[in-house]
Amino acid sequence: MKKNILFALISVLFLGSCISTKYISVDVYQPAKVTLSPEIVNIAIVDNCPTFVDNSKTSLTSNNIEHLSVDTAKCVFIDSLVSNLNREKFFGDVIAYPYSRDCELNNDNLLLLSPSKIKEIAREVDVDAIVTLDNFFISGKLYNVSDPFINVVANEMALGMIIKLSIYSADGTELSEPILLNDTLYWSELFSDYPYFQSLPSFKEATQQISTMAAETLVKEFVPYWETQTRYYFADSKTDKLVQSYKWEEVQKIWKAKFNEEKRAAKKACLAHNIALSYECLGNLDEAIIWIDKANELLPSTKAEIIKTQVSLYDTILKNRSTDIEKLKDQIGSVGFSESNDL
Numbered sequence: 001m002k003k004n005i006l007f008a009l010i011s012v013l014f015l016g017s018c019i020s021t022k023y024i025s026v027d028v029y030q031p032a033k034v035t036l037s038p039e040i041v042n043i044a045i046v047d048n049c050p051t052f053v054d055n056s057k058t059s060l061t062s063n064n065i066e067h068l069s070v071d072t073a074k075c076v077f078i079d080s081l082v083s084n085l086n087r088e089k090f091f092g093d094v095i096a097y098p099y100s101r102d103c104e105l106n107n108d109n110l111l112l113l114s115p116s117k118i119k120e121i122a123r124e125v126d127v128d129a130i131v132t133l134d135n136f137f138i139s140g141k142l143y144n145v146s147d148p149f150i151n152v153v154a155n156e157m158a159l160g161m162i163i164k165l166s167i168y169s170a171d172g173t174e175l176s177e178p179i180l181l182n183d184t185l186y187w188s189e190l191f192s193d194y195p196y197f198q199s200l201p202s203f204k205e206a207t208q209q210i211s212t213m214a215a216e217t218l219v220k221e222f223v224p225y226w227e228t229q230t231r232y233y234f235a236d237s238k239t240d241k242l243v244q245s246y247k248w249e250e251v252q253k254i255w256k257a258k259f260n261e262e263k264r265a266a267k268k269a270c271l272a273h274n275i276a277l278s279y280e281c282l283g284n285l286d287e288a289i290i291w292i293d294k295a296n297e298l299l300p301s302t303k304a305e306i307i308k309t310q311v312s313l314y315d316t317i318l319k320n321r322s323t324d325i326e327k328l329k330d331q332i333g334s335v336g337f338s339e340s341n342d343l
Contacts, residue, residue, distance in 0.1 A: 020234075020235050021232050021233065021235065022232065022233060022240070022243075023231070023232045024230070024231050024233070025228050025229070025231075026228070026229055026231055026281070027227070027228055027229075028226070028229045029225075029226055029328065030220075030224060030225055030226070030227045030324060031224050031324050031327040031331055032220065032221060032222050032223050032225070032331055033222075034167065034175075034222060035331050036129065036167070036175060036222070036331075038333070039128060040128040040129045040169070041092035041093075041128050042092045042093045042094070043085070043093075043095075043127055043128065043130070043131060044094075044096070044097040044121060044122070044127045044129075045078055045081060045082055045094065045095070045096050045097065045131050045132075046113065046132045046133065047078060047096075047097070047099055047133050048099070048112070048113055048132040048133055048134050048166075049074060049135065049136045070207045072204065072207070072208070073207035073208055076208045076211040076212060076215075077133075077163070077211035077212070077214055078096050078133065078215075080211065080212045080215035080216070081215040081219070082095065083215075084215055084216060084219045085222060088219065090222070090223040090224070093127075095125060095127070097121055097125060112132070112166060113132055113168075114172075115172025115173075118132075118171075119170065119171060119172050122170035122171075127170065128169070129167060129169055129170065129175065130167075130168045130169075130170070131165055131168075132165065132168070133163070133164075134164045134166055135162060135163060137161065137163075138159055138160065138161050138207060139159070140160070140203070140206075141157070142155065142156070142157050143155070143156040143158070154188055154189060155189040155200055156186060156188050156189070157186070157188075157189075157200050158184055158185070158186050159184065159185050159206055159210050160182075160183070160184040161182070161183055161184070161185075161210050161211075162182050163179075163180070163181040163182075163214055164178055164179070165179040165180075165218070166179075179218065181217065181218060183210075185206070185209065185213065187200050187201060188200075224328055224331055229317075231317075233273070233274050234270035234271070234273060234274055239251050248278045252275060252282075255271050255274050255275050255278065259271040265299075266301075266302040266304045266307055268298050269299060269302060269311055272291050272294040272295035272298065273291075273292065273295045273310070273314060276288040276290075276292040276314065276318065279291060280318065285318065285321060285325060288318055289318050289319070289322065292311065292314055292315045292318050295311045295315075296311060296312075296315060299312075
């Protein structure tokens with residue numbers, strides 16, 4: 001597994017014993033939100049939004065919401081999405097297609113490309129799939145806040161963004177539900193008698209920042225990614241150092257020996273849980289599920305609710321990981337998964 005396990009500072013004592021639970025962070029390979037066929041290699045990102053006059057110098061009115069459509073920010077978003085997808089090297093080639101639709105903004109103009117138009121673009125640039133940007137919408141609000149008691153005045157700016165993407169095969173068939181992003185980014189500007197001062201970005205800088213962040217977020221819709229997740233284990237002084245040294249095989253032998261000797265259901269459940277964790281960290285999810293099932297079988301014989309809760313939580317995590325791994329195999333193949341997956 002990735003050797004960047006961080007041990008939390010929190011230890012929770014239970015049952016009045018010397019055993020505690022310690023939390024660790026692990027990197028887990030997650031599937032993309034959308035599963036595309038392996039035949040899809042090259043992709044074109046098509047701007048299907050209405051074209052507007054760039055108003056990137058717009059200033060926000062205090063305490064009022066303004067709906068802002070900024071073509072410069074939209075270009076930043078498309079360029080960032082294309083760049084990030086190509087950097088991942090998951091697809092062959094991702095390009096931006098210079099298509100634009102001139103019209104005024106209203107709900108009736110949020111139109112999808114026709115299958116014939118999608119086929120035409122796919123043939124023109126020789127791609128296997130088309131991703132259309134059907135909606136790119138920004139709203140902004142400026143707040144003024146003051147506190148006379150500490151002599152601080154603050155300006156706060158909030159930009160909200162709504163994005164809609166649609167995915168089609170080269171023959172115009174829609175490949176998934178539309179991808180929607182609705183997010184808000186905040187900035188603060190402080191004035192006070194203290195040395196600390198922070199200024200708001202310009203409107204143009206703010207729209208470019210939120211556009212870049214949106215592109216980075218949406219890459220996970222298309223490409224498998226690493227995610228830091230929390231795990232816990234039931235720790236004791238004799239084995240904790242081995243866990244901290246990533247010696248999962250060695251500590252697993254100790255836990256199994258203790259499991260066979262232990263008579264108390266509560267501690268056997270804890271040990272079975274730990275053995276399941278060791279198997280997950282060694283990349284053997286099937287064995288991990290077998291051992292977490294053993295922990296579950298022991299739960300009716302113990303009254304320790306904290307053990308029941310934590311075993312149940314880890315059981316859910318492992319079962320969800322099993323589903324995710326099957327999805328990963330569909331996305332990158334069994335060989336690619338075994339080569340890429342450290343946890």
